[in-house]
Amino acid sequence: MYGPFSNILCTLHNKPITRIQTGKEINSAERLLCSLCKGQGDSIEQLQLTLDQLQQLFKDSHLNYKNFQSQLQSLKIELEKMINQLFLYIQNVIQQSEFEITKLIRYIKYQEFGQEFTLEDLRKIVELVYNSDIKNSVIYKTTQQLKEIQSNYRNQFIQLFEMLIKLIKGDSSNKQERPNMIPKPQNHIPKKLFEIKKEYETSMVQAAIFNQTGNLLFQGQYPFCNYKNLEILQIDENLEFKPQSIIDYNNNNVDVQVTALAINDKCNQLFVGYQNGLISLYENVGNGWNQKDQQYQHQDQVTTLIVDFSNTELFSGGKDNFIKSYTFKQGLKICNKMKSFRQELQEFQLNKESKYLLVLIENQLQIFNNNKELSDFQQIILENEEKITCLSQGNRQIYVGSNLGNIYIYQQQKIESEFKYIAFSKLMQNSLISIKYCEATKIFLTLFEDQVILYQINSSGKLDSLQQINGKFELSAIHNNQNYSKIILFSMSNNKAYIYKRTNQVQY
Known part of the structure; x- marks a missing residue:
């Protein structure tokens, strides 16, 4: 007898094992029988067949x-x-x-x-x-x-x-959980302004913007695994990505999170803010971007970068509670125009005419003239301990979101006059995290803790709900032109981004 177990001998007769007793409640040592042992049992070959079957069964598990x-x-x-x-x-x-x-x-x-x-x-x-x-x-x-x-x-x-x-x-x-990761609009909404067309994996994205034509996405994130801290992605009609090259002459910040982004109208100059207070300037050369300058301008994280509408001045804000300005015709050159705050600088924006800086400080809106001194212009505070949490602007109007889910609209009736309260809309009971407004279509993208809701201003100045997207998102990027064609929602909990495209059936 030859086989893998032929060297194993019966302890009683010193003969190879040939049979195995299969009955229950038998001591394992007594199951093994040789040709001289008494008793019935399966042949040793049957054990080998069973082991062969188990081998196939556990092969995939082993892999x-x-x-x-x-x-x-x-x-x-x-x-x-x-x-x-x-x-x-x-x-x-x-x-x-x-x-x-x-x-x-x-x-x-x-x-x-x-x-x-x-x-x-x-x-x-x-x-x-x-x-x-x-x-x-x-x-x-x-x-x-x-x-x-x-x-x-x-x-x-x-x-x-x-x-x-x-x-x-x-x-x-x-695979079982994946369908639940894709946020879908609620069923009761009859029409959808935007439909989800693509999802892709990301790192922890903290800044994302489109260029004017919407065919370039600039994405700043935490450098993790195969994700770089800065990605510039060319987008075709099928929403396929093609990365553009980025040349860093000083790569000291490749492992530092990108926290703020801005681009000029011509889309040939990109400004990048980092977690360590550094600001870099990149210029477009064909299908690539070369670093032209970088400077440490803040003692802490850069939170905001804004290029004015004349494309001559850059503003930066940081967690050191400073707002600074720069020219950038030949590299970054800091100007004397700057402002520091004792309270926490939450957010700031530049109005479309570049006449005012809208600064959110400790849940109050401070408006400053965009002059050399950044002199005081107006202050807006909500009543009854309601707090301002976010803002947007357009059409010589300011849109203020609150911790009670309200939006207040303020309008400047005449040049140089103060912004006056004109309308109010109750959206939700939850706090508003951010507002983004598209002036061409009068559409608001509002971000709450567990959902995104799109609104449009009606003739009476109130906001009508257009579409609701359920899911926990921390950031959004909008292709903000006449067509308002693309939205990207970023979810840190899923490490994913979801691209929504405007449907052709919707008329504005």
């Missing part, structure tokens, strides 16, 4: 676990990369703070180090102790920076754990 092991190794590499970036970021925050932690401890232990202090050290200690504005104190700023670290990287670790969960569930689970 799945091998793939899982490979994916887990990739996840480990990404996790190590993220942890390294976290430490680098923390080091950078400490270096950029006006009072390093180590120096602060040294000052507090004055009895130990007092003999080494200079006049400058004493001035800093006095400033620390007697500074009446707590938000300008070193301790407050250091605490805020640490909170910022936690906020920025918490989402990234959530993404990593979600990737791990998907690996454990396997492909079949993902």
